[in-house]
Amino acid sequence: MTSRDPFHPDTPALIDPSDPRRRTLLKAAAAGVASFAAGTLLPSQQARAQAPASGKTLRIGFQKYGNFVVLKARGTLEKRLAAQGVSVQWLEFPAGPQLLEGLNAGAVDVGTVGETPPIFAQAAGVDFVYLGNEPPAPKAEAIVVPHDSPIRSVVALRGKKVALNRGSNVHFLLVKALQQAGLSYTDIQPVYLTPADARAAFVQNSIDAWVIWDPYLAAVERQANARVIVNGEGLVRNTQYYVAARKFADTQPQLLRELLAELDQVDRWSRDHIPAVASQLSPLVGLDAPTLELALNRSSFGVQPIDAATLDYQQQIADTFSELKLIPKKLIVSDAKWRAA
Structure with a gap:
């Protein structure tokens, strides 16, 4: 993907x-x-x-x-x-x-x-x-961070740069995950990128987190050792x-x-x-x-x-x-x- x-x-x-x-x-x-x-x-x-x-x-x-x-x-x-x-x-x-x-x-x-x-x-x-x-x-989309990132939960995304493809399926996942964590959409810095551009930004550490779907998700997990902080379970249907x-x-x-x-x-x-x-x-x-x-x-x-x-x-x-x-x-x-x- x-x-x-x-x-x-x-x-x-x-x-x-x-x-x-x-x-x-x-x-x-x-x-x-x-x-x-x-x-x-x-x-x-x-x-x-x-x-x-x-x-x-x-x-x-x-x-x-x-x-x-x-x-x-x-x-x-x-x-x-x-x-x-x-x-x-x-x-x-x-x-x-x-x-x-x-x-x-x-x-x-x-x-x-x-x-x-x-x-x-x-x-x-x-x-x-x-x-x-x-x-x-719901497991086929998630918010991921670099494996060595200090971010361990959605709450820790406050003030962080979070990449996503605007208007895509993961946009709703991000909104629901923030709501569950007690954050508003304005508490983060959304960075609107296509999957290809977001992948590049992710591996170059120019963003803090990426909201993405499979198979891009599976690829970044296996190839870049990305760590999932939350997927769609209990939040969205996807x-x-x-x-x-x-x-x-x-x-x-x-x-x-x-x-x-x-x-x-x-x-x-x-x-x-x-x-x-x-x-x-x-x-x-x-x-x-x-x-x-x-x-x-x-x-x-x-x-x-x-x-x-x-x-x-x-x-x-x-x-x-x-x-x-x-x-x-x-x-x-x-x-x-x-x-x-």
Whole structure:
């Protein structure tokens, strides 16, 4: 998911923030969501966004880890959809906020993100729907410090520099961990960095702590001897969601059902074959199999429909960020529920 990022060693330069396709997000958001809009499309994705979506192509946004990568590697979705004359296009993004911006720009039909990016996206006016979710995986994200750091608890983060990818799933973990420790968000110095930049800052000791998810978490534990001071257990669910552009979901419900069914099959196979999945992912993500096994054993498997309890949980996240003024308005999360015909 050394200071070199093993997940994105050759990531091209990002497009200029003045790109006119970004104005919708920037106008819709105040300071809190402006950082969400700061994530940008890679050049290859920019080019694809300029072309109209083909009714014969399913464009999937993914991050370089997780069951979408397994699904891509196995090729079973392509085989399933070929009989219907549908091809599959895979578009890689560094994190959830950038993926949702790609969806907003028209480059992506469907993707997978953590629990917090959809909140920032909805606040910024991105028109998407929740399709389904994985079961919670609270151990798969954590706040880590260097192994020789004097910081032993969240309380000790007062006044410290804490890195995170703003608007990502770990943003909510940080907020909840601070609350449990009796601290407010203003008691720390948040440093908003992408995972690659945060990893470099962490190993160079220019930040005090890093809030991060697997497999970046597993990698920094094994490669840099990072020490976990708290993970998501008892604090957050760390739920992974499948989302789609609302217009695409409204016009292609059967295609999305096919995708979710294939995902569920791959998910359940992965749950029972973790060593094989780790070996398959290793050359694709640039991490050794033992590191990936550590991450996969903290993952969850099995696609579930969005239910009332899940929407209530997302509403809690939205309300929390609204109260902290990290998003500019209150949200009704259920507005983004997929109501398939």
